[in-house]
Amino acid sequence: MTGQKIDGIVVSASVKERVKSAVKELAENGIIPCLATVLVGDDPASATYVRNKQKACADVGITTKDHKLPSEFSQKEMNSLVNLLNNDDSVHGILVQLPLPGQLDEFTTTSRISPLKDVDGLTPHNIGLLTTGRGILKPCTPSGIMELFEYYKIPLEGKNVTIINRSNLVGKPLYNMMLEKNATVTTCHSKTRNLKEYCLNSDIIVTAIGNRQKFILTEDMVKEGAVVIDVGTARLDGKLVGDVDYENVIKKASYVTPVPGGVGPMTIAMLLKNTVTAASISKEFVQSS
Numbered sequence: 001m002t003g004q005k006i007d008g009i010v011v012s013a014s015v016k017e018r019v020k021s022a023v024k025e026l027a028e029n030g031i032i033p034c035l036a037t038v039l040v041g042d043d044p045a046s047a048t049y050v051r052n053k054q055k056a057c058a059d060v061g062i063t064t065k066d067h068k069l070p071s072e073f074s075q076k077e078m079n080s081l082v083n084l085l086n087n088d089d090s091v092h093g094i095l096v097q098l099p100l101p102g103q104l105d106e107f108t109t110t111s112r113i114s115p116l117k118d119v120d121g122l123t124p125h126n127i128g129l130l131t132t133g134r135g136i137l138k139p140c141t142p143s144g145i146m147e148l149f150e151y152y153k154i155p156l157e158g159k160n161v162t163i164i165n166r167s168n169l170v171g172k173p174l175y176n177m178m179l180e181k182n183a184t185v186t187t188c189h190s191k192t193r194n195l196k197e198y199c200l201n202s203d204i205i206v207t208a209i210g211n212r213q214k215f216i217l218t219e220d221m222v223k224e225g226a227v228v229i230d231v232g233t234a235r236l237d238g239k240l241v242g243d244v245d246y247e248n249v250i251k252k253a254s255y256v257t258p259v260p261g262g263v264g265p266m267t268i269a270m271l272l273k274n275t276v277t278a279a280s281i282s283k284e285f286v287q288s289s
């Protein structure tokens with residue numbers, strides 16, 4: 001029996017529909033949700049991601065303010081820009097595209113963002129809320145993964161989950177979200193011994209490496225009937241590929257996300273959702289409603 005594709009395009013479309021109606025409701029209260037995007041430098045991949053995010057905003061009626069900065073933008077200048085956006089009542093969400101060039105520290109930068117405008121869920125405040133099960137603005141990629149589990153009605157309670165990633169943007173927040181759903185979660189990384197054993201013991205595997213030279217999740221690492229979520233993105237001969245040997249793994253798994261068309265579109269959909277949430281908890285909204 002072959003497994004089922006988890007379709008991130010279908011699920012992200014349904015999230016976007018919900019966001020669209022929420023935007024309409026906000027408009028009735030005089031609020032047009034606005035996302036400020038901050039892009040430093042001229043990496044073409046980052047520029048494309050930001051453009052895709054802006055386009056998705058336009059699709060659902062969220063406005064964007066585009067901030068493109070030169071690659072030598074200083075930390076001091078960045079701090080002033082974040083302050084400015086924090087104090088601008090017409091801006092509801094702030095997205096600083098990562099990675100940042102070397103002279104800019106990611107934590108210094110993201111931790112300055114007002115927790116109420118932190119649509120990536122990266123500030124200490126929002127990380128703290130998430131780890132105590134009270135998260136409101138949560139990182140987009142893990143939220144998107146949780147949305148896929150909900151849509152396909154895949155239960156998490158009591159399941160063994162292996163997450164191959166320990167980043168602040170993906171692995172750590174996903175660990176907390178899945179723990180909240182009563183899964184037994186293991187985080188694996190480059191120093192983990194016997195990764196294959198963890199994978200074979202798992203009902204659910206989430207992989208986010210993005211380097212095919214270093215790692216490919218092959219079917220011999222997957223238990224019969226397991227659910228496999230592929231967050232990896234890499235270019236192979238100009239083509240976008242994930243971490244998973246999809247064609248072979250799907251023969252053994254119950255569900256697999258493809259790349260492209262899996263987690264990627266969900267990440268963008270959840271950014272839209274977070275921006276609407278941020279607009280709903282903004283000072284102007286609280287005052288006008």
Ligand SMILES: Nc1nc(=O)c2c([nH]1)NC[C@@H]1CN(c3ccc(C(=O)N[C@@H](CCC(=O)O)C(=O)O)cc3)C=[N+]21
Nearest residue numbers: 096097098099120140240259260261262264265267268
């Ligand atoms: N502050 C910040 N927040 C982020 O959420 C963030 C970031 N920085 N830096 C980079 C990563 C990467 N990321 C993706 C978003 C969408 C797709 C996506 O839509 N992918 C499409 C394909 C796109 C293509 O063809 O290139 C898909 O998988 O179907 C991928 C990757 C968000 N990130």
